[in-house]
Amino acid sequence: MGAEVLGELGEQRESLLRTTRRLEDADQDLSKSRVIIRKLSREVLYNKIILILIIILEVGILVGLLVLKFAHL
Numbered sequence: 001m002g003a004e005v006l007g008e009l010g011e012q013r014e015s016l017l018r019t020t021r022r023l024e025d026a027d028q029d030l031s032k033s034r035v036i037i038r039k040l041s042r043e044v045l046y047n048k049i050i051l052i053l054i055i056i057l058e059v060g061i062l063v064g065l066l067v068l069k070f071a072h073l
Helices: 002-071
Strands: none
Touching: none
């Protein structure tokens, strides 16, 4: 009976060790994913800033053209 219990405990220990390794691997994958998501978020923010600057530039050009057009009348 004691040997049976020891055998079962050994199996459970191996199972726990495998689970621990899988969790460590998953944690590493999540860390890599966090880094990638941060980079993507930064790129999205930069793209939004560039689009806003382009819109401001276009509005400025339109206002300038309107001023030039109506200033000569």
